Amino acid sequence: MSIMADSLESEQTTSARSNSLKISLPTVMCTSEPPEKSDILCKTNSFVSSESKLSLPSNLGTPTSPLRLSSPLSLPTSPLNNTSQQNNSPLRNNKPQEDGVKTLINAGSATGNPRNKCALQPGHSLMDWIRLGNSGKDLTGVGGRIRPVTPSELALHNKQDDAWLAIRGRVYNITHYLPYHPGGPEELMRGAGIDATQLFDKVHPWVNYDSLLAKCLVGPLRYDLPDAEELFDISNPSPKSDRLREPSKAQELVRKSMENLANCITPVRKKITAKSEENVKGSPPSKIMQSLVQSSDLPVSISRRAAASPAKRSDKSPDMPPPLRHDWIQTSTKLTISVYTGPLANPGGCARITESFLLIEVATNGWLRTLKITPEAKLREPLQLRVFAESGKIEVIAYKEETGVWKGCGEVVMGVPSKVSSPRTVDCRVMRVGRVSHDTTLLSVAPKAGPVVVPLGHHVRVHRQVQDSECVRSYTPVGDGWGPTDSSDVFSALKLAVKKYDAGALSPHLSTLEVGDILTLSGPYGNFELQKLKPVKTVYFIAAGTGITPMLGLMRFMLSRSHPRCEQAHLLFFNKTEDDILFYENFDEMAKEDNRLQVSHILSDGNSSWTGHKGRITKQILVDILGKDAMKCIDKCTHFACLCGPTEFTHTALDLLKKQGMKENCIHAFMG
Numbered sequence: 064m065s066i067m068a069d070s071l072e073s074e075q076t077t078s079a080r081s082n083s084l085k086i087s088l089p090t091v092m093c094t095s096e097p098p099e100k101s102d103i104l105c106k107t108n109s110f111v112s113s114e115s116k117l118s119l120p121s122n123l124g125t126p127t128s129p130l131r132l133s134s135p136l137s138l139p140t141s142p143l144n145n146t147s148q149q150n151n152s153p154l155r156n157n158k159p160q161e162d163g164v165k166t167l168i169n170a171g172s173a174t175g176n177p178r179n180k181c182a183l184q185p186g187h188s189l190m191d192w193i194r195l196g197n198s199g200k201d202l203t204g205v206g207g208r209i210r211p212v213t214p215s216e217l218a219l220h221n222k223q224d225d226a227w228l229a230i231r232g233r234v235y236n237i238t239h240y241l242p243y244h245p246g247g248p249e250e251l252m253r254g255a256g257i258d259a260t261q262l263f264d265k266v267h268p269w270v271n272y273d274s275l276l277a278k279c280l281v282g283p284l285r286y287d288l289p290d291a292e293e294l295f296d297i298s299n300p301s302p303k304s305d306r307l308r309e310p311s312k313a314q315e316l317v318r319k320s321m322e323n324l325a326n327c328i329t330p331v332r333k334k335i336t337a338k339s340e341e342n343v344k345g346s347p348p349s350k351i352m353q354s355l356v357q358s359s360d361l362p363v364s365i366s367r368r369a370a371a372s373p374a375k376r377s378d379k380s381p382d383m384p385p386p387l388r389h390d391w392i393q394t395s396t397k398l399t400i401s402v403y404t405g406p407l408a409n410p411g412g413c414a415r416i417t418e419s420f421l422l423i424e425v426a427t428n429g430w431l432r433t434l435k436i437t438p439e440a441k442l443r444e445p446l447q448l449r450v451f452a453e454s455g456k457i458e459v460i461a462y463k464e465e466t467g468v469w470k471g472c473g474e475v476v477m478g479v480p481s482k483v484s485s486p487r488t489v490d491c492r493v494m495r496v497g498r499v500s501h502d503t504t505l506l507s508v509a510p511k512a513g514p515v516v517v518p519l520g521h522h523v524r525v526h527r528q529v530q531d532s533e534c535v536r537s538y539t540p541v542g543d544g545w546g547p548t549d550s551s552d553v554f555s556a557l558k559l560a561v562k563k564y565d566a567g568a569l570s571p572h573l574s575t576l577e578v579g580d581i582l583t584l585s586g587p588y589g590n591f592e593l594q595k596l597k598p599v600k601t602v603y604f605i606a607a608g609t610g611i612t613p614m615l616g617l618m619r620f621m622l623s624r625s626h627p628r629c630e631q632a633h634l635l636f637f638n639k640t641e642d643d644i645l646f647y648e649n650f651d652e653m654a655k656e657d658n659r660l661q662v663s664h665i666l667s668d669g670n671s672s673w674t675g676h677k678g679r680i681t682k683q684i685l686v687d688i689l690g691k692d693a694m695k696c697i698d699k700c701t702h703f704a705c706l707c708g709p710t711e712f713t714h715t716a717l718d719l720l721k722k723q724g725m726k727e728n729c730i731h732a733f734m735g
């Protein structure tokens with residue numbers, strides 16, 4: 064068991080929440096409107112087909128006001144276009160309407176209604192989908208790490224709460240898209256668990272699925288290895304002379320898999336060959352490419368498996384961490400740098416723009432590593448920073464001051480790893496003050512220098528000078544999606560749930576803070592190891608009061624995992640009264656959406672109308688809710704418990720779990 068010094072609340076790192084929404088073209092689809100009525104050029108994949116046009120889909124909110132690209136293009140069809148999509152596209156033939164409707168009728172629909180366009184639930188328009196995509200939420204369900212999927216694995220993801228689908232060799236997690244699908248979730252579910260290319264093409268080949276589902280990409284569809292009989296085609300041995308005629312089944316499968324893999328690596332691929340302190344260069348994009356991307360926000364170049372850490376052998380101390388890898392990808396408006404720290408590495412970090420460079424600092428396992436990028440042209444703030452917990456990927460998005468396509472991401476210099484000597488202190492500006500209960504506020508604070516990521520289950524300290532002494536309290540930032548949210552949410556803000564204790568030294572002051580005030584934080588602190596959750600399929604979150612905060616990010620993380628898939632998550636949340644329950648609605652909503660989550664509220668002072676559990680934490684309550692044998696450890700345990708609350712509560716919970724047969728290494732107690 065690991066005990067974390069002086070933490071209280073929770074989670075999360077992910078802070079990239081987009082509040083200024085850009086209607087960028089990749090997410091706009093072609094509809095079946097006659098071309099002359101519509102004014103926007105249509106894109107398939109990342110490119111513009113010469114004569115295609117489209118209008119805004121009706122659920123975008125302003126269907127009557129056509130948009131026009133700043134520079135309408137009339138270009139020859141790019142060879143990089145998705146050819147099969149193009150060939151099928153009614154838009155390409157300039158008679159979208161008739162063809163679209165005809166194929167739809169042929170295809171039929173699950174509900175028997177040929178033109179089965181659904182009224183979407185409020186909050187599920189295309190704009191809302193774009194917003195969700197930009198919110199930083201992991202829509203892939205696999206931590207954002209692109210990895211191959213076999214057809215048999217794909218077939219397992221065929222349920223409404225866990226649905227994958229493949230189109231043209233790419234597998235997408237469509238679970239989150241279901242309520243946003245204009246044809247309705249039932250229709251979309253027809254493609255779940257299978258290669259839905261034909262089905263998709265029958266219904267609406269003009270839809271730009273690739274952009275719409277860009278944030279849901281799991282990886283290429285890799286065909287299962289054929290069994291021996293298939294490989295050697297024993298039943299029909301081909302004479303030697305036939306060998307050249309047709310590829311074998313095995314060759315064909317390998318070819319298809321390779322093709323799919325290549326497909327998942329977007330348009331132009333450039334390999335970074337840079338080593339330490341060398342320029343990272345690529346060949347300049349062609350003129351056609353330049354003009355194609357000037358008017359859009361589509362990925363134009365990408366690097367894979369980029370430069371490793373430059374540390375030369377002689378620089379390495381014996382326990383030097385493994386080198387960091389990084390990638391970059393650009394659109395005409397932004398540059399995205401991804402740094403890979405390794406699966407479940409639970410990194411912390413920060414990013415900032417100084418006069419001439421973009422500095423990214425990454426901390427894992429006590430090591431600090433830096434990436435200094437001198438960009439080709441100026442970048443501007445705000446930066447976005449987010450972490451994909453499963454893969455350990457850190458993504459930094461920086462906007463270009465001037466729109467354009469760069470030759471490369473600029474000069475990249477990797478610093479030699481150094482030991483993290485002491486936590487950082489940062490000044491933050493209060494960006495928003497919300498309420499989460501009668502006595503608890505949610506402070507959104509943004510570090511002045513640039514975004515900061517706090518590892519999952521770790522916390523920060525708030526410092527304040529009270530008379531002559533420094534007052535310090537610990538808070539675990541609450542990730543996105545908890546408490547009230549609105550358009551004033553800020554990129555990369557850390558959200559702290561502050562409960563006001565009237566006699567407290569710091570909380571009364573924090574509760575009076577207003578937008579614009581400055582707060583000093585230090586961190587991150589904590590000893591929670593995400594790796595411990597690697598094999599876990601059943602997780603118990605046992606929390607009291609503000610002790611809920613470390614659980615929030617972990618809960619979302621566990622429910623989003625697919626390897627292994629978390630089968631059950633129990634939250635036992637102890638409070639005094641109903642009014643004291645933090646994030647009540649969020650839990651309610653989550654439990655409704657995902658039946659793997661069971662939430663039990665236990666009140667020590669519930670009023671007479673309270674029909675739920677009452678009392679304090681006891682063996683009986685644990686057994687009643689979790690079951691007698693649920694806590695017992697077996698040989699290869701796949702369960703884990705997280706505990707957090709007032710010190711006495713946490714100790715009691717720990718004792719009870721141990722008495723029920725749970726081993727210490729299956730428990731993490733966040734100690735206050």
Ligand code: HEM
Pocket residue numbers: 092093094095120167172177178179180181240244245246247250251252253254259262263266267270271272275276
């Ligand atoms: C493969 C299984 C799918 C089926 C059976 C299906 C079915 C349908 C149906 C019946 C409609 C209503 C058609 C209309 O009114 O024109 C529709 C519309 C739509 N679907 Fe799908 N769909 C599937 C996959 C997808 C995917 C993967 C996406 C993209 C992410 C998607 C995006 C859309 C869009 C944007 C519309 C509105 C199209 C328009 O207004 O022209 N669908 N779908």
